[in-house]
Amino acid sequence: MPARDTGDSSLIPVQQLRPGDHAFVSYGDDEVRWEAVAAFVRLGLARGEKVLVLPCPGVPADEVLARIDFPSHSTVSARERDQLVVSSMREVIRPDAEFTAARQMARLSRETDRAAAEGYAGLRAFIDMGWVAALGIGIEAMTARETSAHALFAGRPYTEICAYDRRRFDRAVLTAMERAHPRTLLERLGSLRPVRDPDDPDGALHLIGEADTANRAAFTTALQIALAHTAPARRLTVDLTRLHFLSVGCAVSLLTLARRAAGHDRVEVRCAPEHHRLLRRLGGGTVPLLVLTEVGRPW
Known part of the structure; x- marks a missing residue:
């Protein structure tokens, strides 16, 4: 189950x-x-x-x-x-x-x-x-x-x-x-679970688990679907705070899709400090509509 x-x-x-x-x-x-x-x-x-x-x-x-x-x-x-x-x-x-x-x-x-x-x-x-x-x-x-x-x-x-x-x-x-x-x-180590909250006005996409090389296709697909669903609202929130691991490849996919999200006014990414640093180093600060929000771990 x-x-x-x-x-x-x-x-x-x-x-x-x-x-x-x-x-x-x-x-x-x-x-x-x-x-x-x-x-x-x-x-x-x-x-x-x-x-x-x-x-x-x-x-x-x-x-x-x-x-x-x-x-x-x-x-x-x-x-x-x-x-x-x-x-x-x-x-x-x-x-x-x-x-x-x-x-x-x-x-x-x-x-x-x-x-x-x-x-x-x-x-x-x-x-x-x-x-x-x-x-x-x-x-x-x-x-x-x-x-x-x-x-x-x-x-x-x-x-x-x-x-x-x-x-x-x-x-x-x-x-x-x-x-x-x-x-x-999550039942399995190394798994990735994309979850969208239907009650969230921003149509927030929560990515939970591990966004590694093996899960890059699923990670990218989840983002593409979320962008399609939120096109009418012109804004999307992506929550990475429950990711244990974010690979460089998945981070690049996220930044690429955000850069191409012409139908959106804002894509906000909430993430832990280590993932925030990774996205910044990969050029996250140069994507005009992208907002990177650092969320500290509660421990």
Whole structure:
């Protein structure tokens, strides 16, 4: 099930998660699910956070670690000093055998405080929701937890991904759980998602994920379509703030199309500082109708 195609700020690549984020991701393939896990873990370790991984029950810890480490062994030292821990929901709620949302959240709150006391920048947890069936928990209890977890995140250095296997949960549950999370992640690393907000008077085009060489054709096509749709209004806003990566080739395509947008009075590009610098260096300041707006990262 793809993430919602809306122009709001909920959909982001995993690389843009920050402390305080509670994110939903779904997968339907046993290989795909490891992409988000590996990126989430490695970024957390690089940022000096403690990382907790709760894989789907039945998946051995050795397999989890092998997937995260491939093709190197970059997490060995983190595991030795307990910066990276592979555990289970049974361990989280222990010594109690019965799951309750309050019990689980209290434990995660304590673990966040302990990580900070140990000198880490915070705690991040990847939780595969396969534990729900394994512990015999009803959907109601899971829903209550997901919709009442605000205190875990508000003003606290805790980040969480809840991963849902689309083969285990029906569509209605997945839709409800996606809506219950403030953040939704792109399923695949290296993917690009163009999203247009139908309620935006500027017909804003949001480009989310990675605008690299492999995605240049899709990036260019999305811009061309957006320019066609916004021709009557004579203005277009392109939001790049949720791009993790912008290649030189894609940046050149953007500037070329903006220069040729004769039917428009204004093309505004909102982007992060590093992408703003790239567009300026490629001549963005010489395109008459182009307005480059630098938007600082919120972290």
